[in-house]
Amino acid sequence: MSDLKYRGVDMCAPEAHDDPWEMYEYLRENDPIYWDEHNELWYAFRYDDIVDISRNPVDFCSTEGNRPYIPPDPSMLHQDGAQHTKQRGLVAKGFTPRAMRESEAYCENIVDELIAAFADHGEADIVEEFAALLPAMLIAKMLGVPSEKSSTLRRWIRVMVPGGQGPHYVTDEVNDAFGEFCEHHEEMVTERADNPTDADLLLKWMHAEIDGERLDEDQLLFEHALLLAGGVETTRNAIAGGMEMLAKDPEQWAYLRANVDDDAVIEAALEEMIRWVTPFANMFRTATRDVEIRGRKIKEGQMIGLMYPSANRDPRVFKDPFRFEVRRSPRAEKHIAFGFGTHFCLGANLARLELRTALRALLRRFETVALKPGGRQEWASSSFTRGPMHMDLVFG
Ligand code: HEM
Known part of the structure; x- marks a missing residue:
């Protein structure tokens, strides 16, 4: 409290998180419920505090939004209680184990196709040539969007997501991309209303019913946007950031190659890739009453950021x-990159399917992987998402 070391840091500014580990570590140990006086926001830095806040939607709600000072939308992400349960249940009808199984073969095909395109060349920017393409192509397929349009989806997402850093970051460009997405959504809904034959996600959501209720037009639009914003960059970043670490550690790559058919080994590796990257830097909650944590008084209506990477x-x-270790036990040391509690990521199994398929195929195809000397290994600057922009790798 009396500690002033990081006082006045603008936590919404992307550059505050460019190389944040010293600051995160310091605040986690010395000022774990931190007051960002620049933005008048609280931040929680300890694992246990974040878990406690996430499991307490009565005192820390999502209904005021989960980005700083950005008003809530009608998606499930910004609902709590019975409304959240119902809306999540409606959308989850597209995420059944059967739907996941159906996506598996398609996911394998995309992965094989993408690897074939760079394998002979022996090198790739693993972000642009692989990790960014897979989630966008897969979600496009699940939503019934023609695969040529997946690059347009990626552009919208790339432009829209930085808007989540705070109101200053919601530029005209962000609004225009959202406008284009809305038009695209309208077209898709009209097409499906006229020709309700394809069993894609959007059509399933249009017809999903719980207690005789369906998603209304706005809910449908914002669930659709949530899926794109939440599911594409995150998975891209976990794949690319995880590959960066494997490229730096030939011993771990060799160990995984030797055990590529062992499900438990691969599951542990992909959880470590997700922990290491932690693709969302934070989500926010709003205090519904005055609450005290570790002696800090959070007032009703104030927002608190849950710092997952910390x-x-x-x-x-x-x-x-701070060691990347694929032999870490994901049960004993459970990361919270997917959040915790009722809003636990609905797409976690889809993300895992993509990571598993990608990792296995890369391991089977290449004996070695390394950072390309003199290549671009750059992470994006953001206070909301975490992951590489470019990651040039060489494969042997
Ligand atoms: C590694 C990849 C991913 C990470 C790290 C991630 C992370 C998260 C986190 C932290 C939350 C919790 C938000 C909160 O508590 O406020 C969340 C929720 C959500 N995610 Fe993911 N996500 C990933 C992939 C996906 C994918 C592939 C999809 C679907 C295509 C998806 C869809 C969702 C949805 C719909 C929610 C809202 C759940 C709710 O409010 O009940 N995510 N995700």
């Missing part, structure tokens, strides 16, 4: 947390 490096939970 939690996922908390030494109280993770042994040697």
Whole structure:
């Protein structure tokens, strides 16, 4: 409290998170419920505090939105209680184990196609040539969007997501991209209303019913946007950031190659890739009454950011947390990159399917992987998402 070391940092500014580990570690240990006086926002840095807040939607709600000072939309992400349960249930009808199984073969085909395009060349920007394409192409297929349009989806997402950093970041460009997405959504809904034959996600949502209720027009639009905004960049970043670490550690690559058919080994590796990257830097909650945590008084109506990357490096939970270690036990050391509690990521199994398929195919195809000397290995600057922009790798 009396500690002023990081006082006045603008936590919404992307550059505050460019190389944040010293600051996160310091605040986690010395000022774990931190007051960002620049933006008048609270931030939680410890694993246990973030879990406690996430499991308490009565005191810390999502209904005021989960980005700083950006008003809530009608998607499930901004509902709590019975309304959240119902809306999540309606959307989840497109995420059944059967739907996941149906996506598996398609996911494998995309992965094979993408690898074939760079394999002979022996090198790739793993972001642009692989990790960014897979989630966009897969979700396009699930939504019934022609695959040529997946690059347009990617452009909208790339432009819209930075708007989540705060109101200053919601530029005209962000609004225009959202406008274009809305038009695209309208077209898709009209097409499906006229020709309700394809069993894609959007059509399933249009007809899904719980207790005789369906998603209304606005809910449908914002669930659709949520899926794109939440599911594409995150998965891209976990794949590319995880590959960066494997490229730096030939021993771990060799270990995974030797055990590529062992499900438990691969599951542990992909959880470590997700923990390491932690693609969302934070989500926010709003206090519904005055609450005290660790002596700090959070007032009703104030927002608090849940700093997942800091939690996922908390030494109280993770042994040697700054070491990337695919042999880490994901049960004993459970990351919270997918959030925690009722809003736990609905797409977690889809993300895992993509990571598993990608990792296995890359391991089977290439004996070695390394950072390309003199290549671009750059991470994006953001206070909301985390992951590489470019990651030039060489494959042997
Ligand atoms: C590695 C990849 C991913 C990460 C790290 C991730 C992370 C998260 C996090 C942290 C939340 C919780 C938000 C909160 O508590 O406020 C969340 C929710 C959500 N995610 Fe993901 N996500 C990923 C992939 C996906 C994918 C592939 C999809 C679907 C295509 C998806 C769809 C959703 C949805 C619909 C929610 C809202 C759940 C609810 O409010 O009940 N995510 N995700």
